[in-house]
Amino acid sequence: MKPPPFAYHAPRDLVAAVRTLAEVGGKVLAGGQSLIPMLNMRLAAPEHLVDINRVAGLDEIEVTPAGVRVGATARHADVEAAGVHPLLTRALKLVAHPVIRNRGTVVGSLVHADPAAELPAVLALLDGRVRLARWDGDGVAVREVPAADFFVGPMESAVEPDEVAVSAFFPALAPGSGFAFEEVSRRHGDYALAGVCAVVTARSAKVACIGVGPVPVVVELGEAWSDWRAAAAVVRAATDPEGDIHASAAYRGHLVGVLAERALREAAREGAAARGA
Amino acid sequence: MEHEITLIVNGVPRRTGVPARRLLSDCLRHDLGLTGTHVGCEHGVCGCCTVLLDGRPVRSCLTFAVTVDGAEITTVEGLADADGGLSAVQRAFAECHGLQCGFCTPGFLCTVTALLRENPAPTEDEVIDGISGNLCRCTGYQNIVKAVHRAAELLAEEA
Numbered sequence: 478m479k480p481p482p483f484a485y486h487a488p489r490d491l492v493a494a495v496r497t498l499a500e501v502g503g504k505v506l507a508g509g510q511s512l513i514p515m516l517n518m519r520l521a522a523p524e525h526l527v528d529i530n531r532v533a534g535l536d537e538i539e540v541t542p543a544g545v546r547v548g549a550t551a552r553h554a555d556v557e558a559a560g561v562h563p564l565l566t567r568a569l570k571l572v573a574h575p576v577i578r579n580r581g582t583v584v585g586s587l588v589h590a591d592p593a594a595e596l597p598a599v600l601a602l603l604d605g606r607v608r609l610a611r612w613d614g615d616g617v618a619v620r621e622v623p624a625a626d627f628f629v630g631p632m633e634s635a636v637e638p639d640e641v642a643v644s645a646f647f648p649a650l651a652p653g654s655g656f657a658f659e660e661v662s663r664r665h666g667d668y669a670l671a672g673v674c675a676v677v678t679a680r681s682a683k684v685a686c687i688g689v690g691p692v693p694v695v696v697e698l699g700e701a702w703s704d705w706r707a708a709a710a711v712v713r714a715a716t717d718p719e720g721d722i723h724a725s726a727a728y729r730g731h732l733v734g735v736l737a738e739r740a741l742r743e744a745a746r747e748g749a750a751a752r753g754a
Numbered sequence: 755m756e757h758e759i760t761l762i763v764n765g766v767p768r769r770t771g772v773p774a775r776r777l778l779s780d781c782l783r784h785d786l787g788l789t790g791t792h793v794g795c796e797h798g799v800c801g802c803c804t805v806l807l808d809g810r811p812v813r814s815c816l817t818f819a820v821t822v823d824g825a826e827i828t829t830v831e832g833l834a835d836a837d838g839g840l841s842a843v844q845r846a847f848a849e850c851h852g853l854q855c856g857f858c859t860p861g862f863l864c865t866v867t868a869l870l871r872e873n874p875a876p877t878e879d880e881v882i883d884g885i886s887g888n889l890c891r892c893t894g895y896q897n898i899v900k901a902v903h904r905a906a907e908l909l910a911e912e913a
């Protein structure tokens with residue numbers, strides 16, 4: 478249970494970080510709360526680690542009326558405490574345990590792209606995006622990847638080996654919308670067996686489901702529904718869960734239906750209250 | 755390759771050379787001889803390796819020592835008062851029988867010390883959430899939860 482040897486790089490600024498990554502290859506180390514367990518269990522053995530924890534300016538949380546931009550070294554706990562985006566704050570409380578959240582980063586969680594992770598669902602539901610930087614030979618080249626293209630498969634995001642994710646943008650919720658995040662996990666703080674994040678406005682409903690597909694399953698439900706059970710059946714039909722030692726595919730399918738109905742009802746109720754309806 | 759690092763451990767600057775792959779838990783235990791920090795699972799699940807990093811509880815088994823070069827670390831050895839008297843949290847654990855074999859205890863003590871600094875009067879739910887990342891295989895959680903509330907009382911009385 479000890480990590481394999483690697484060469485360590487601790488760049489102080491973004492230019493040095495992307496140059497180093499371009500030169501040596503290897504992996505980016507952010508909060509280490511997913512990468513270090515994988516190293517300890519010898520599931521990964523990169524020759525180089527580029528530690529971005531000392532890169533200046535990457536820990537910023539920038540709030541505008543359009544939404545929240547979270548820098549790559551902003552910890553789950555800091556973003557949660559900032560309380561700048563109610564849906565993101567809600568989802569963060571479901572991520573691991575408080576102690577893990579003191580180190581783990583929001584951006585790291587997106588790049589890691591665990592199919593049961595909460596934050597990818599939030600980014601996907603809100604149509605957020607991730608900003609990636611790489612060294613193109615003369616300078617830093619930046620691209621923005623929308624959530625719909627960012628999550629490629631289980632534990633696989635659109636980040637290329639020579640890219641550093643510098644920030645993620647979570648669009649603000651429209652006024653008068655309600656939201657909810659419902660999940661079931663074996664123990665509090667564990668990865669969810671299944672979960673559903675929902676946003677409901679006066680005229681639309683949309684959910685993103687976790688643990689029931691290779692990437693967050695986003696379902697646009699369109700016009701407001703009066704029968705949330707019927708809406709939940711649509712959500713369930715859109716998912717394709719797999720079974721593992723923790724839960725069978727059938728159980729996950731059942732769960733996602735139940736959780737979708739619960740989340741949609743709760744989001745609808747909250748949205749109606751916000752609109753004074 | 756060895757990296758020269760300095761950690762301020764329990765208020766004392768400690769200089770040591772470590773390979774990049776040295777976990778903070780192993781650095782504390784093997785390089786600095788502070789074996790109070792225990793190691794159970796080495797993948798972030800059990801919580802017994804929890805120490806305070808610049809005042810915040812973190813998993814020392816999921817942190818490289820080189821990453822935290824220059825930081826302040828508090829381990830269980832640093833929780834007692836300067837004169838060696840047990841801290842309020844430590845006394846509460848002893849008083850409430852919040853430990854049995856003691857393997858998980860250093861992690862609980864560090865976690866709870868930080869929890870009560872942030873939230874001096876936690877509710878039952880806040881206590882349970884606060885210690886949800888720490889596993890105890892023998893005492894059971896009833897007495898540990900009791901100890902957290904008792905520690906809050908002791909801290910309030912002594913404030």
Ligand SMILES: Cc1cc2nc3c(=O)[nH]c(=O)nc-3n(C[C@H](O)[C@H](O)[C@H](O)COP(=O)(O)OP(=O)(O)OC[C@H]3O[C@@H](n4cnc5c(N)ncnc54)[C@H](O)[C@@H]3O)c2cc1C
Nearest residue numbers: 505507508509510511512573581582585586594642667798
């Ligand atoms: C006990 C335990 C329980 C957990 N439970 C949950 C849970 O319920 N839900 C959940 O969502 N997560 C959970 N996690 C994972 C936690 O949220 C991680 O912090 C997160 O997934 C990864 O963030 P990190 O900053 O620690 O990334 P790291 O571990 O540092 O990196 C993870 C991966 O992403 C890459 N990476 C990270 N940042 C960047 C970047 N800026 N640019 C390019 N590549 C990057 C790394 O190279 C690596 O491949 C749990 C972890 C533990 C240990």
Ligand code: FES
Nearest residue numbers: 794795796801815
């Ligand atoms: S040894 Fe670190 S969490 Fe178990």
Ligand code: FES
Nearest residue numbers: 854855856890891
């Ligand atoms: S006291 Fe023995 S494991 Fe907790």
